[in-house]
Each structure stands twice: as structure tokens, then as C-alpha cells.
Amino acid sequence: MPEGNHSIVTEFVLTGFPGLHPEYQGIASVVLFIVYFLTLTGNSMIIFLFAIDHSLHKPIYYIILNLCACDLFFSTTTLPKIISKYWFQSGTISFTACFVQMYFVHYLGTVNSYILFLMALDRYLAICHPLRYPLLLKNSTIYILSISAWIVAQAGPLMLVIRAYPLPYCASNIINHCYCDHIGITMLACTDRAPYGFPAFVLAMVTLLGPLAFIVFSYCSIIISVLKIANVQGRLKLLSTCSTQLIIIALYYLPRCFVYLASNVGITFSADARIVIIMLYSLCPPMINPLIYCLRAKDMRESLWKQFSRKPIPQKAQVSAISN
Incomplete structure (x- = not known):
């Protein structure tokens, strides 16, 4: 009999933090909501600044824009469901929706890793090859690299879902986590x-260590290049x-x-400690x-300051200007 024909689970239950006492669940939900609100506000503000300030239209800020979009999508994929669990006791998630969430969790995590790779590439070219930087990393190049990422x-992630779904x-059907991921789901397979x-x-490992290897190489190269600079002030600036x-x-x-x-070295965590660590580095x-x-x-600091320091023109001055 094909494996997919005798799966009887139609929905999964997310436990959130398994050992959390009921009297602290309200506090946990408020903390998660604040994290989600600050994430939405902060990243939306960066996107807004980028949209209205053309001085930010540089390769590094295009990379940051991608990182903000990825962070927004990831938080929106994971947090609303676990918040609703604690607020409305709605911890169940349908079979298909859990796999959809799993796909986006791993997909956005992969995108995030690739974007950090691009960020390291930008700094490597800017410092180690400054004369060639404008030619190698134009805005159009960042468009292509970002879309490719x-x-x-x-x-x-699509391969993981295709293999795990059947x-x-x-x-x-109980997943000891705050969201659906590959380990949490496949551990329940018979x-x-x-x-x-x-x-x-x-x-x-490839997704994590591949970009990380280049990041380590790039910053080692940057440090070597900086140490060659005789001027201490120049070193600090770079x-x-x-x-x-x-x-x-x-x-x-x-x-x-x-x-x-x-x-891998045998250090084990309790279920709650593991989930807390994962949530901390994810959110x-x-x-x-x-x-x-x-x-x-x-540039970002100056752009933000310009938006907050704008003073509205007094109404009397506006009337005077119109009459003149």
C-alpha cells in the first residue's frame, strides 16, 4: 500500500512552549505580539525610507531592502499562528497549511542566508577592490543577484515538502514547536x-555553511586589507x-x-530550552x-533624521506666500 494512502492525520497541533504554565501564557502572547509589532514597524519603516529617499538607492541598501522584506515575510509566516494559540486557544493547523508554513519557514531562511552572502560580497568588493567596485556591483547587478537568490x-524547501507530504x-499529531518545520513534522511520520x-x-548545512564560508573569507580579506592601511583613522573608518x-x-x-x-557533540536541551533558543535566533x-x-x-540615520526633523510651514506663512 502506498505510504500516503494510510495517513490518518488531518491536522496538527502546535504546542508552542510545552512547559509554559497557563498563568504565563498571556504574558508570552503579549511578548510575541510586541516582537511582531516591532518587527513590522521597524522593517516597514526601512522600506518606506528607501521608497521616498533616492539617496538610499545604492547596492548595499538594495540588499538591506531584500533583508527587510525577508524578515517581514518570515515573521508574518510564523508569529500570527502562535499568538492566536495563546489568545484564542487556536493551536490547531490543517495538514496542508502546516506544510505550506514549513515551506515558507525553510524558504525564507534560505533566502536570508543568501542575502547575507550578498551583504558580505558588497563589503568585500567595496574595501578589497574599491576601484572596481562601481563596475562590478551596480544597482542592476544587485537586481539580478537578489532575484536569483x-x-x-x-x-x-520545495524538495523537502514534496518528500515529506506523502x-x-x-x-x-502534536508538534512541539511554535511553527511547523521539517524536523517537527517528519518526527511524527510512521x-x-x-x-x-x-x-x-x-x-x-549547504545552505548555512556555504554562504558562511564565503562570509568568513570575505571578512578575513577585509581585515588583512585594513591592516595594510597605515592611517589608524582610516582603519577605524573602514x-x-x-x-x-x-x-x-x-x-x-x-x-x-x-x-x-x-x-552533534552530545549537548542536549529540554524541549522548552530548545524552542526558546530557536525562537530567539529566528525572531x-x-x-x-x-x-x-x-x-x-x-545614510539611513540621516534619512531617518530628515523625516523626523521636517517642520510644517506655519499656516500664516502659507497664506502670505499665496497672496504674494
């Missing part, structure tokens, strides 16, 4: 998970231009690498990134 990233799910789990692990990207990259990669390494960077852009990126 969004298209290429679809392949892996599996027989005939036991528990079959050997190894043929499905290993390719997913390899894909995750390092300052990279600090924003380094913070963003560290927020994305370091917690993920820690979780993967910990699981905090999208919330914090806009703040980092505005505080560290000079």
Missing part, C-alpha cells in the same frame, strides 16, 4: 525518518563600515551554529536589524 532558494502520519532527515540535514553587517551576520549565524554543534534578528541599520548606517 529568491528564485534559487525555492528548490531545496509520508504516513498515523500516530501523534516510517523510518533517516532517508528523509539526512538529505534535509545536508541541505541545511572597520566601522563593516560593523553593521558583522552584527547582523553574527545574530543570524552564531546561535544556529551553536545549536547544530551542540546537538530577534528581524526585530533588531532595523535598529542596527538606523544606528550604524550613516
Whole structure:
């Protein structure tokens, strides 16, 4: 009998934080809502600034624009459902909707990794090859690379869904997580998970470590180039231009690498601790990134200041100008 013919699960149940006491669920939902609200507000503000200020239409800010869009989509894919679980006791998600959410979780995570790769490429060319930078990385080049990242990233997550969807799910339908992901779903399949789990692990490593390898190479090259500069002030200025990207990259990669390494060296976490760590590295960077852009990126900071420092023309002055 084909495996897909005896799956009796029609919906899944997201537990959220399994060990969370009922009296703290309201607080957890409020915290998640605040995170979602700040993520929407911050990233929408960056997109708004980019739309109205043509001085931001540079390669690095096109890359940041892609990162903001990715962060918005990821937070919207994951947070509303878990918030509704705690607010309206609506923790169930249909069979198909869970796989749709799983696809977008892994797809947007892949896109995010590729965008960080482009960010490192931008800084590498700007500092290590400054004379060739305007020729190698034009706005049109960023368009092509960005679109390619969004298209290429679809392949892996789509393969995961196609392979996992027909599996027989005939036991528990409870997912110990705040959203549907490949591990959470396939752990519930009534079959050997190894043929499905290993390719997913390899894909995750390629997606994570491939861009990370270039990022490490690029920043090592940047450090070597900076050390060759005799002027101390020049060194500090160049390092300052990279600090924003380094913070963003560290927020994305370091917690993920820690979780993967910990699981492979035998360090185990409780279900709640694991979910908290995953939620922190999944949801905090999208919330914090806009703040980092505005505080560290000079053009973004100046653009934001111009919007807030605009003073409306007094009505009397307007009338006087019209009458003249």
C-alpha cells in the first residue's frame, strides 16, 4: 500500500512552549505580539525610507531592502499562528497549511542566508577592490543577484515538502514547536525518518555553511586589507563600515551554529530550552536589524533624521506666500 494512502492525520497541533504554565501564557502572547509589532514597524519603516529617499538607492541598501522584506515575510509566516494559540486557544493547523508554513519557514531562511552572502560580497568588493567596485556591483547587478537568490532558494524547501507530504502520519499529531518545520513534522511520520532527515540535514548545512564560508573569507580579506592601511583613522573608518553587517551576520549565524554543534557533540536541551533558543535566533534578528541599520548606517540615520526633523510651514506663512 502506498505510504500516503494510510495517513490518518488531518491536522496538527502546535504546542508552542510545552512547559509554559497557563498563568504565563498571556504574558508570552503579549511578548510575541510586541516582537511582531516591532518587527513590522521597524522593517516597514526601512522600506518606506528607501521608497521616498533616492539617496538610499545604492547596492548595499538594495540588499538591506531584500533583508527587510525577508524578515517581514518570515515573521508574518510564523508569529500570527502562535499568538492566536495563546489568545484564542487556536493551536490547531490543517495538514496542508502546516506544510505550506514549513515551506515558507525553510524558504525564507534560505533566502536570508543568501542575502547575507550578498551583504558580505558588497563589503568585500567595496574595501578589497574599491576601484572596481562601481563596475562590478551596480544597482542592476544587485537586481539580478537578489532575484536569483529568491528564485534559487525555492528548490531545496520545495524538495523537502514534496518528500515529506506523502509520508504516513498515523500516530501523534502534536508538534512541539511554535511553527511547523521539517524536523517537527517528519518526527511524527510512521516510517523510518533517516532517508528523509539526512538529505534535509545536508541541505541545511549547504545552505548555512556555504554562504558562511564565503562570509568568513570575505571578512578575513577585509581585515588583512585594513591592516595594510597605515592611517589608524582610516582603519577605524573602514572597520566601522563593516560593523553593521558583522552584527547582523553574527545574530543570524552564531546561535544556529551553536545549536547544530551542540546537538552533534552530545549537548542536549529540554524541549522548552530548545524552542526558546530557536525562537530567539529566528525572531530577534528581524526585530533588531532595523535598529542596527538606523544606528550604524550613516545614510539611513540621516534619512531617518530628515523625516523626523521636517517642520510644517506655519499656516500664516502659507497664506502670505499665496497672496504674494
